[in-house]
Amino acid sequence: MSQTHWTVLGAGSLGCLWAGYLNQAGFPVTLLHREGVAAPESLNLTRFQAEQATAFEARLTTASACPEKSISRLVVATKAHDALNAVAGIKHALTDNACIVLLQNGMGSQQAVAEQYPEFAIIAVCITDGAYRTGPGHVIHAGQGVSRVGALNKAGQKVWRQVVEDLEQTDLIIEACEDINxxxxxxxxxxxxxxxxxxxxxxxxxxxxxxxxxxxxxxxxxxxxxxxxxxxxxxxxxxxxxxxxxxxxxxxxxxxxxxxxxxxxxxxxxxxxxxxxxxxxxxxxxxxxxxxxxxxxxxxxxxxxxx
Incomplete structure (x- = not known):
């Protein structure tokens, strides 16, 4: 069982999807939900073309509650317009060599994060999976897609292949991408x-x-x-x-x-x-x-x- 600890920021459909697959692959996961919103009472993932929902485990908390320098692997699963502020809100908890993995749709938000935080390894993921929530913490993986993973900055170039290797242990379809742009x-x-x-x-x-x-x-x-x-x-x-x-x-x-x-x-x-x-x-x-x-x-x- 792998010991790399992943923190997923955003408990929407993509955040729950990734938290579920990471946990089911053996990774310990912390799922950060929105401030002022109650944590989901349970966590379930219904896999692509599967009928049965399976529970997954994650420590549930908020960004402000995370201790200083406690996160080394962060997945940002917010909407594009929230990404930059979301990273700012969790920066205190990032270790000096932290890796930030961005799942945003469109373009512009990823580049803004990379420009604002050059000291961190910034990885972008281009996702074609279909997923939706049926309720807080309950996600349906409705369409199998591909997650193309690549580095957005120099620091990211040093670690992105290790990130790919970790993600390949999940049941998501992962593709290493030399040219993520x-x-x-x-x-x-x-x-x-x-x-x-x-x-x-x-x-x-x-x-x-x-x-x-x-x-x-x-x-x-x-x-x-x-x-x-x-x-x-x-x-x-x-x-x-x-x-x-x-x-x-x-x-x-x-x-x-x-x-x-x-x-x-x-x-x-x-x-x-x-x-x-x-x-x-x-x-x-x-x-x-x-x-x-x-x-x-x-x-x-x-x-x-x-x-």
């Missing part, structure tokens, strides 16, 4: 094509195949390709539109994460998806009117805070 962009491109549109039209992924919506998907993919080319990133051989189409058709009955956020009245991750593309496009002097339109419409319609 490329992997994050590949996923970002799909999110740009799907999330904002499904939120604005309050529709399932598959409904984006309707002609008028699909035309907008096509424009979004064209704009993203232009920015990726400007950044000297690789494009998929089949092109982004075909890749996005495959995902739309393969997840036709799914609600995107951004649609779910709007239905719950929560802050979306639009700043870290279409907003990130707009930011990079401005830096490169590339016009992205479709992404800019969707970015502004989501911000206005759902009363999203200023970035």
């Amino acid at each position: 490329q992997a994050l962009w590949n996923k970002l491109a799909i999110n740009i094509a799907i999330n904002g549109l499904t939120a604005l039209d309050q529709c399932l992924n598959g409904e984006l195949m309707q002609p008028e919506r699909y035309q907008r998907v096509s424009l979004l993919c064209q704009e993203t390709e232009a920015v990726m080319k400007g950044l000297k990133l690789q494009l998929p051989e089949q092109g982004l539109l075909q890749l996005a189409t495959d995902v739309i058709e393969g997840t036709a009955k799914n609600r995107s994460s951004m649609l779910q956020d709007t239905l719950r009245g929560k802050i979306t991750e639009i700043d870290y998806i279409n907003g990130y593309l707009v930011q990079q496009a401005e830096r490169l002097n590339i016009e992205v009117p479709e992404s800019l339109s969707i970015y502004r419409d989501v911000k206005q319609r759902f009363n999203q805070p200023s970035s």
Whole structure:
């Protein structure tokens, strides 16, 4: 049984998913829940294609209750807009050689953490698993995906392979990724094509195949390709539109994460998806009117805070 102690910050669907798989692989786990919210009374993970929920163990506490210099391996499983503040709130508990593993969707939040905390090993994970909570501490692993793991800074380069080896002991599908920036962009491109549109039209992924919506998907993919080319990133051989189409058709009955956020009245991750593309496009002097339109419409319609 491995003795590396993992601390997971965020008891939402991804946090519980990772805490569950880490614990079931033999790692001791501490799960940090939100301040002012009661700790889950029980912890359960229903694995992909399994009917039976199995209990997992984790010490439940909050960031402020963690002792000084007590955390050497931290997983940040918050939403993108909470990540930087979440790390600031737990910094007192990080050891001098701590490793921070970031699970955020979109782009921008990971880079902000790496820039703010260069003294720590910063690892980013690009995740395609599907998971949702049925209640506090109870998570369903609904779709088997891949977790691509790579270093975001020099300190991270020294330890990321050890992190990969540890994660490979779990039943998550783990892939060592030399170029995590490329992997994050590949996923970002799909999110740009799907999330904002499904939120604005309050529709399932598959409904984006309707002609008028699909035309907008096509424009979004064209704009993203232009920015990726400007950044000297690789494009998929089949092109982004075909890749996005495959995902739309393969997840036709799914609600995107951004649609779910709007239905719950929560802050979306639009700043870290279409907003990130707009930011990079401005830096490169590339016009992205479709992404800019969707970015502004989501911000206005759902009363999203200023970035």
